[in-house]
Amino acid sequence: MNNKKSTLRVGIVGGGISGVALALDLCRHSHLQIQLFESAPAFGEVGAGVSFGPNAVRAIAGLGLGEAYRHVADHTPEPWEDIWFEWRSGRDASYLGATIAPGVGQSSVHRADFLDALATQLPEGIAKFGKRATQVEQQSDRLNVLFADGTEYPCDLLIGADGIKSALRDHVLEGQGLVPQTPxxxxxxxxxxxxxxxxxxxxxxxxxxxxxxxxxxxxxxxxxxxxxxxxxxxxxxxxxxxxxxxxxxxxxxxxxxxxxxxxxxxxxxxxxxxxxxxxxxxxxxxxxxxxxxxxxxLPELTGYVHGRVALIGDAAHAMLPHQGAGAGQGLEDAYFLARLLGDTRTEIGNLPELLEAYDDLRRPHACRVQRTTVETGELYELRDPVVGANEQLVGEILATRFDWLWNHDLDADLTEARARLGWEPRSQSAIRQE
Structure with a gap:
């Protein structure tokens, strides 16, 4: 009798930082077959500098990309290496305070440099270009993504990492009986x-x-x-x-x-x-x-998953840049899925439970980041309904404003996900929270 486990075919639509980071991690596992589809003729990022908080830097390291990141990353020079930002009045540049990110400071890269550092590590044949996804066909035993050039790709799991204008988002929301959401x-x-x-x-x-x-x-x-x-x-x-x-x-x-x-x-x-x-x-x-x-x-979505299609990054939770958290949340999504999908206990039969855990554990946190990002912008622009134009109080609040975001324990979420899948015992803290 042949008990050999079948290979899972994973399609990733979108060749930005989150999609490429996820593909890089997943293609290291022999039980997974990875194909990445990018609509453009080559990899390329729009924008310039992008900042990563301590949580994002941990996710980058967890994805095995720490060395590539360090090669292109910038950091605040000594003796200010732990400063994320200094806050100053726009009138006279008077000092209002600083936010400290111990051991990380202002860790940033040029988007194009970072993506290039990641893309050059992808094995040949993983990425296919000029592939604009137009439709998803999904039944209980069949999953296909169709492209504008008339081709299609059958897979066991499809990840939408195709940004704020995602072509896959409507499929996920409509599959849940929800109204499509546009930027x-x-x-x-x-x-x-x-x-x-x-x-x-x-x-x-x-x-x-x-x-x-x-x-x-x-x-x-x-x-x-x-x-x-x-x-x-x-x-x-x-x-x-x-x-x-x-x-x-x-x-x-x-x-x-x-x-x-x-x-x-x-x-x-x-x-x-x-x-x-x-x-x-x-x-x-x-x-x-x-x-x-x-x-x-994007508005906060009420679901990131339909069947065996899941959204990550800006496709799921595009947010304003005021907390420097958008790219980091996409990398946290990638890390979370990579750690579960890369486990040899993952198989087509438990994909629904795995994706349900992803949706349950990642979505509330990402939605909170979206929501507080808007609120943070109001604080910066002296429009907070409580603080208003009190610049000194703004500076004091910003000193600890981001602690909850940077200190979020993503590995604890993964422990809970594995427990839901029956892979390991649940932690006592998770049990107490129910």
Missing amino acids: RFSGTCAYRGMVDSLHLREAFRANGIDEHLVDVPQMYLGLDGHILTFPVRKGRIINVVAFTSDRSQPEPTWPAGAPWVREVSQREMLDAFTGWGDAPRTILECIPAPTLWALHD
């Missing part, structure tokens, strides 16, 4: 630019501004706006993002068909920050050709 405009736009650090130092010297503001990640806070800076590419470049929020409409909309990203003039950007102080204005004056990003997110 919503937040009312906030961000001017972005990359500044040569030497150029910024010269500009600061010329204006009598302390160069410490170049060396350490900064966040300048003001009414209906905030500006952040942190180094990327080994400190040679300063990533600048200047946010401005229009609160005139309770439910803001972005013009249909209008691009979410466009080039704008420096004058438009400077006009948006009229009345701000010398330091933030000098930073913006060093960006001759900024781009404007219309920031969208």
Whole structure:
């Protein structure tokens, strides 16, 4: 009698950081056959600098990608290596406080650099390009993803890692009897630019501004706006993002068909920050050709899974960037699924229970991150309903604001998931919580 266990075929749609990280981990396991599909002709990330909190750095290490990350990551230089951000008034750059991330500080990368470092490790044949998913066919014993080029891929499990405009999200929500959800405009736009650090130092010297503001990640806070800076590419470049929020409409909309990203003039950007102080204005004056990003997110979904199709990353919980947590949540999703799917006890018969555990344990946390990200943006822009424009109190609150997010015990969630699958005993803390 042949008792050999059959190989599980896993399809991953989306070649961003989360999808590639998951594929890299899963393709190391002999009981899994992995295929990654990317709609573009090659890997590529939109955007510039991306920040990772301590929780995300742990997930990266857990996925076996720590060395690749360290090769391209930037960190706050000594003696400020534990500082995530210093908080300052947008009026005069006066110090309001700092958030400390011990052992990590402001850990950031250029998105394209990190994705390239991951993609170069993928074994040949894992990734297929020019594959835009258009439809999913799913029955009890059959799962196919169809592509725009007329091809299809039959698999046992399909992971949607295809971003905020996910092609797979509707299938998951409709399969649960839920209304499809599309990205919503937040009312906030961000001017972005990359500044040569030497150029910024010269500009600061010329204006009598302390160069410490170049060396350490900064966040300048003001009414209906905030500006952040942190180094990327080994400190040679300063990533600048200047946010401005229009609160005139309770439910803001972005013009249909209008691009979410466009080039704008420096004058438009400077006009948006009229009345701000010398330091933030000098930073913006060093960006001759900024781009404007219309920031969208998703409503909190009530389900990430339908049958044997699951959503991860921005496809499931696209969020605003105010906690530097979006990419990190996608990596936590990848780590969670990788640890379960990579276990040799995983088989097609227990995939429903495995995915149910993923949905039950990851979704509430990711939804909380979405929700608090919006609230954090209100705090930055002096619109918190309790704190308002009390800048000193804002600084005090931000000192510990992110502890719950950074200290979340993802391995405890995995222990609970394994217990639900009958792989190990449940912890006493999990039993007490019921």
